[in-house]
Amino acid sequence: MILWRDQIPISWRDGVGCLAVGAVNGFGSLLYYSSLSRLDASRAALLNTLYPMWVVLFLFAAGQALTRFTLARLGLSMFGTYLLTRAGPGEVDLLGVTLMIASAATYGWHIVLGQWVLADVPSRKATLYIVSTMACVVGLARGLQTEPLEPVTAIGWHAILALGLTTALSRLAMFAGLEQLGGIETALTSLLELLASLLLAFFLLGERLTVGQWFGGALLVISLALMTRDRGARLAKGRESLE
Numbered sequence: 001m002i003l004w005r006d007q008i009p010i011s012w013r014d015g016v017g018c019l020a021v022g023a024v025n026g027f028g029s030l031l032y033y034s035s036l037s038r039l040d041a042s043r044a045a046l047l048n049t050l051y052p053m054w055v056v057l058f059l060f061a062a063g064q065a066l067t068r069f070t071l072a073r074l075g076l077s078m079f080g081t082y083l084l085t086r087a088g089p090g091e092v093d094l095l096g097v098t099l100m101i102a103s104a105a106t107y108g109w110h111i112v113l114g115q116w117v118l119a120d121v122p123s124r125k126a127t128l129y130i131v132s133t134m135a136c137v138v139g140l141a142r143g144l145q146t147e148p149l150e151p152v153t154a155i156g157w158h159a160i161l162a163l164g165l166t167t168a169l170s171r172l173a174m175f176a177g178l179e180q181l182g183g184i185e186t187a188l189t190s191l192l193e194l195l196a197s198l199l200l201a202f203f204l205l206g207e208r209l210t211v212g213q214w215f216g217g218a219l220l221v222i223s224l225a226l227m228t229r230d231r232g233a234r235l236a237k238g239r240e241s242l243e
Contacts, residue, residue, distance in 0.1 A: 010125060017117040018126050021110050022133025028106030029134065030141055031099050038096030047100040049081045052187035054108025059183055062112070069226075070184060077188050077223040083216025108187065114175060115183040123175040130175070131168050191220055 010018070036044050056074055060066050118126055152160070178186045195217040202208065 008125075008128070010121070010129065014117070014121045014125075015129060017113070018121065018129035019133050021113045021117055021126070022130040023137055024106055024113060025110040025130065026134035026137025028103050028110060029138060031103035031106060035096045035099035035103060038093045039100060044096075044100055046082060047097060048104050048107075049191060050078075050101065050104040051108040051111070052077060052184070052191065054105045055111050055183045055187040058109055058112045073188060073223045073226055074184075076219050076226075077191050080216040080219030080223065081191055083212045083219070111178065111183050111187055114178050115186075118175060118179040123179045124172065127168070127172045127175050131171055188223060191223075195220055 032048065035047075039047075052074055056066060056071070114126070114130070174186065174190065177189065181189070199217075
């Protein structure tokens with residue numbers, strides 16, 4: 001923000017909108033990490049990537065028309081995600097599952113709120129206030145806990161700082177995309193982060209993808225490629241811009 005000082009001033013109405021998005025996302029992150037401590041990584045990833053379904057449901061409830069083609073793309077993406085993150089056998093932690101489903105719902109709701117806020121607020125300005133609110137919500141939640149703070153090693157601080165930086169940059173990129181694409185397209189496109197993570201693990205960590213995972217990744221790419229033919233999503237975005 002040192003280079004973008006013109007992005008700091010904001011009206012109180014726009015500020016309230018950004019605070020609402022940040023508060024929802026901050027609460028969702030608390031649910032996410034609480035669930036992650038109770039679930040294995042693949043099952044957690046699968047449940048968390050249900051957020052596009054929540055985006056579709058919330059937008060439909062808000063009056064946005066949905067085409068069969070959009071719903072077909074959603075189904076294709078969900079099946080591809082299942083193949084990428086198919087969970088292995090094991091006992092299911094119902095509380096962990098519930099928390100992760102709630103986390104996905106709050107993430108989807110924050111995308112919908114962000115779509116409405118970004119109709120009036122530039123993405124860089126919105127990111128500043130949304131991410132700051134997220135930090136305040138998480139900090140407040142930690143302050144309300146009675147457990148003493150555990151010491152953090154130097155390596156731990158490096159990981160925390162790196163995670164904070166990547167989170168801020170990813171939110172900036174996501175809100176910039178949300179400003180241009182709308183909620184449904186942003187949610188479906190964001191699913192490619194799963195494929196990117198697996199590819200990085202493949203090339204950098206030597207992990208190997210199964211045939212099913214490669215097929216799931218191909219389905220995600222196909223769903224994204226069909227974006228140009230999704231006339232219903234483009235019309236919905238166009239109507240929103242006119243309003």
